[in-house]
Amino acid sequence: MHITTQQPPVASLADFDRRSGSIVERALFNHRRAVLLFCLVVTLLLGAQLGRLQLNASFERMIPVEHPYIGNYLSNRSELAGLGNAVRIVVATNGASIYESDYLQVLQHISDEVFLIPGVDRAAMKSLWTPTTRWSGVTEEGLEGGPVIPEGYDGSAEALKTLQRNVERSNEIGQIVARDQRSSIVYVPLLASTPDGKALNYSALAQELEQLRSKYSSDKISIHITGFAKVMGDLIEGLQQILIFFAIAIVITSVMLFSFTRCIRSTLLVVVCSLIAVVWQLGLLPLLGYELDPYSVLVPFLVFAIGMSHGAQKMNGIMQDIGRGMHRVVAARFTFRRLFMAGLMALLCDAVGFAVLMIIKIDVIQSLAVISSIGVAVLIFTNLILLPVLLSFIGVSERAARRSLKEELAEEAGESQPKLWIFLDLFTRRSWAAGAVAVSVALLIGGFLVSQHLKIGDLDPGAPELRQDSRYNRDAAYLTEHYGASSDVLAVMVKTPENSCARVDTLMKLDKLEWRLSQLPGVEATNSLARLNRAVGVALNEGNPKWYDVLNSQNMVNTITAGAPRGLYNDTCNLLTLYVYLSDHKADTLTQVVDEVERFAVENNTQSVQFMLAAGNAGIEAATNIVVKQANREMLIWVYAAVMLLCLITFRSWRATLCAIVPLIVTSVLCEALMVALGIGVKVSTLPVIALGVGIGVDYALYVMSILLAQLRQGESLSRAYLQALRFTGKIVLLTGFTLAFGVATWVFSPIKYQADMGILLAFMFLWNMVGALVLLPALAHFLLFSSKPRAQAEQVYVGSFGEAALGADGKQSKAVSDCSSSINYGT
C-alpha cells in the first residue's frame, strides 16, 4: 500500500464533500467561524479572570485531614496551642550574650511587632517578652516563680542579672533561648485564617517577616527565620524565577519546533493555541474557587507541554497534506479525521490519569488533580479543535509544506530514508527486538531493585524544596545547631476523663512511654507531666537526685501538677501532651517513633486513658508520610488501570495495549530509581510527578500505536507499518520528546531546588517515554502484534476486531476505513 504516494482525490475545496466525515467533524468544520468566535469569547472571558488568580499556600491543605492522626490533632487543636504551624524568628547577637539591654530592646520591638501581624496566634506566641515565659525554682522559703523578665525591668545591670538567673531556672534553654545564650527565639504560632475570615496569606506574611529582618538586622543583630510559612513564602517569592524558567522553556520549545517546520505561521499557531489552553485553565481556576500553590504552578507548564505535543502532531499532519496539494481546509479536515480520536484518547488518558490523584486525601494533591485535569480537558478544545480550525484558515507556508512533502517523497523512494528511521526500524526485527526487550527487562529489574530504596518524606534537614545553601536552609541549620532538637517535635496526646489527667496511674503509663521513646535513635529529648514530676520531685526534696521518680502519691502529683507550666496538660485536665523532640523529621526517624507509640497504645489503652498520635510538625509529617506511602502505590495502580482501560477502548486489542503500556511502566520504575539516585523522597510535592509522567508518556504511545495498528490491520508488514507510523507521527514524537526534555532540563539551573528536581525528573520522563515509544514499543510489537496477512497465508491470529470489515477476501485493502481513529487512507 502506498497511500502517501497516491494523489489525494480531493485536492480542492470545491471537490470536497462537506457532508463527509464524522458528525463531530461536520459540526466543527462546517461552522468554522462560529467555532472561532466561541473560542475568542471564551479566551477573552477567561483571560479577564486571570487577574483574580491567587497564588497561596496553606498548611492545612498540605496535611491529610482524613488520617486518624490528623483527626486526633484537629479535634484537640484548641488545647494544643502552638503545636501546629509556626514560625520561629531567631534573634541572635554577636555580643557576649543576650543579656544586654540593646539586644533585649530589639527583641522587645520584634516581639511587639510580630504580635500585631494578622494571623498570629497571639495567646500562644512566645518570646522572652511574653508573660507565658516563666521560671520556677526552689528556695528555702518554698517554690517561687514568675515571668522571666523581672518586674520593673529597666535594662540595668541588676535587672539583666536577674533576667539571666530567671532564664537559667526557666527550662527554656534549648527552647526559646539558645544553648550558648547568644540568641533567643520569638515563637510565632499561626492561625489558619486571619480574624476577618480570610485564609492566611503566606506571601504577605513572608514579606512582613522579611521587612522585620531587614529593619532589625545590623552588625550586632542577625535574624534567622524558619517555619512552613517561610518556606512557602520563599517558594512564592521564587515564583518569578520559576516563571522565567518557564519562559525559557517555552522559547526553547518554540525555536526547536520552528527549526523543524521552518514555518513561522504554524509554529506560532501551535504555541499560541497551547498558551490559550493555559489561559483557559488559569482563568477557570478562580471561577471554580481554586488557587495555585507553589507546587501546582508547574501544572500550567505541563499543560503547555502536552499541548505542544498534540499541536505539533496536528500541524504536521496538515502540513503534509497541504504539501500533497490539498486545500488547507481539506487538509485540516483529513488530519482532524485521522488524529482526533488518537488525540482525544491520549488527552482523556492524561485527564483520567491526573484525576486519579483525587484518591489521595490531601487537599493540595486533590486540587492539583483538578487543576491538571481541567488543563488537559481544555486542550481538547484548544489543540484538537481550535488548532486545526485555525490552520484551516491560515494554512502553512508553501515552502514549508513543499519541504515536508519533499522529505516524504524522498523517504518513500526508498534510498533516502533518514538513517534514524532505518535504525529504529531495526527494532521490528527479531534479533534487535529481542535485544531491546532483554535490555528493558534488565532495566526494569535493576530499576525495581533500586526503587526499593525509595524513601518517603524528607531526606534532608531543613526544607528540601530549597537549595541547601539557600538563606532558609542556612537559617534552619543555625536553629538546629544552637537549639538542638527543639524544632522537630512530635506530640503524643493522652486523653483521659475530665479532671483525671494527673492520676498517678496515668502518669506512670505516660512515664513508661516516655522512657521507651527516649531509647529510640533520633529522639533527642522528651518532655511531659511525668518528667516534670520527676524533676520537681527532686527539687521539692532539696535537690536530692535520689527522688528522681514519679512518686506513687496522688497528693504529691497534684501539688506538682498545680504548678506545672502551660502545655503539659490542658485547663480541663483531660488531655496530657508528651513532647518528643527529634533530631530530624526524616521518614525513618518518624516511623520508629510512631510504631513504638502504636505498640504502646495497643498494650496500654483503656476506656479512661488513650494514647493518641499525633501533633507537632513531626507528628503531622508522620501522618502525611503514611498517607503518601500508601498513596504512592495506590495511585500508580489506578493511573495504570485507567490508562490501560482507555488504551483497550482505543485499540480494542490487549496486545497493542501491552505494547503501549510496558514502555511506560519501565519509565515509571526507572523514574523511581532516579529519585533514589538523586536523593529525592516521595512527599506531597513530589508524589504526583510519576502520575504526570505516565500521562505525558501515553500520548507518544497512543500516536505511534494508532498508526501502526491501522497499518497492520490493513495488511502491512510490521516494518512497513512502523516506518509509516514514524513518518506520520514518530517524528513529532521525537521532536516533542527532545524539545520538551530540553526545555525542562534548563530548570536544573533554577534557584528553587524543587523546580530543579522536577526539571530532571520530567526531562527524564519526556525522553525515556519517547525512547520507549520508539524503541521498546516496536520491539514488543514484534512479539505481540502481527500483520493481517491474507488469512490463507497467515497462521497468526488476527489481532483485534477493528478494521476487519475493511479487508477484502484477498486480504488486500479494498475499502476505506472511514473511522477516523484508524484511517490512514485518503480514499481509494
Place this chain on the structure above:
Amino acid sequence: MKRLLLVSAALLYGLGVAADDASVVSPKANPLSTPSLQAPLAAQAVMLSIAQAGARNIAVGERGIAVYSDDGGKNWQQASVPVSVTLTGVSFPSSESGWAIGHAGVVLHSIDGGRSWLKQIDGVELAKLELSAAQSSGDERRVRLAKQLVSDGPDKPLLAVHFWDEHRGVVLGAYGLIFGTEDGGKSWTSWMGRLENPMGMHLNAISVNGNRIFIAGEQGLLLRSTDSGASFELLEPGYNGSWFAVTQSAEHVVLAGLRGTVYASTDGGDSWSESVVPAPVTILSAVRVPDGRIIYANQAGQLLSSQNDGKHLQLETRSIGMPLSSLGLGQGGDLLATSFSGVVRLPLSRQSSVNQ
C-alpha cells in the same frame, strides 16, 4: 521543710487538679510489678549509686536500671531487674552477693555479682512490719504513724543501704524508714523504734566503721550507734540543714550536705567544727580514696577534695555540667561518679600531698 514546700507550692498556684485520692495503680502501669526495660541507652540513664563487687562495678539508677562493668567503668551491661522504680542505693559485701534499694521501699538481691536481681521485699511489706513492731512496742503514736504508713501505700523511697556481710544489713530512707536483716534479707526487722526521729525526717546516708554507725538525714538529723545498731543516740553538731553524705575513719568523721556545708569531727563524733568549703553548692556524696583523701561531689557537678580530717576542702575539677549524685572507685583506681547521664570516669589527681 518538705511539707512546708508542698503547702507553699499549693498556695502559689492554687490546686487546680482534682483526682481521686485513692491512688490505685494498675498492675500494667505499676513500676513495682513491671520489669525494667532493657534499654539501649541504659548506660546514659540517670544513675544514683555505685558499688564495687570484686573487680566489678555495679551502678543503679532511674527506672530500675542496674548496670555492671568489668573494665573499670568503660563499658556497661544492663542487668535484669524485676522492677522499674528508681533504684537509689547499692551495696556489695562480697563479689557475688549484693543488695540494691529504691523507691516504693524496694529491696533487691543479687547472687551473681549484679547481673540479675530478685525482689526481696517492698514498701507494702515494710509498712506492715513496722505496724506489727509498733503494736508490740505499745507506743500509741508510733502505731498511729505506722497505720498511716500502711495506708499511704508504697510511696516512699529507701535512700541508703549497708551490708556488713552476706547476712547482716540495714536499709533506710524517707520519713525515717529503717529496717535490718540478719539472714541475708529473708526476714526483716523494723529499726524505727531504735532511732530518735519523732518528726520522721528522711534518713539520707549511712556510714559504718566496725561497731560504729552514723546515720545522717534531713534537717541536720545525725544519729550514732556504737553497738552496731542495737541503739542510737542523737547528736547535734549545730547545723539544721540536711546532710546527704557521711564518711568516717578511725577518729575522723565528716558530714556534708545542703549548700556545701561540711562539718568534721576528730573525736569520733563527740565534737564538731564547720569546715572551709570553696563552693556553696549542696554536696551529695563523699568517698575516701586509697591515698587517704576524701573526695566530694556536688550538685553543680564539681569534685572537691580534702585531707582525711575534712577540714579544708578545695576544688578538684571544673563542673562536668550536671549534678554528680554519688561516687565510687573503679578497678583501675579511677573515680567513678554517677550523674544524670550515666557513670562518668574521672581520673583521680595525685598532686595533693598524701598523708596516710
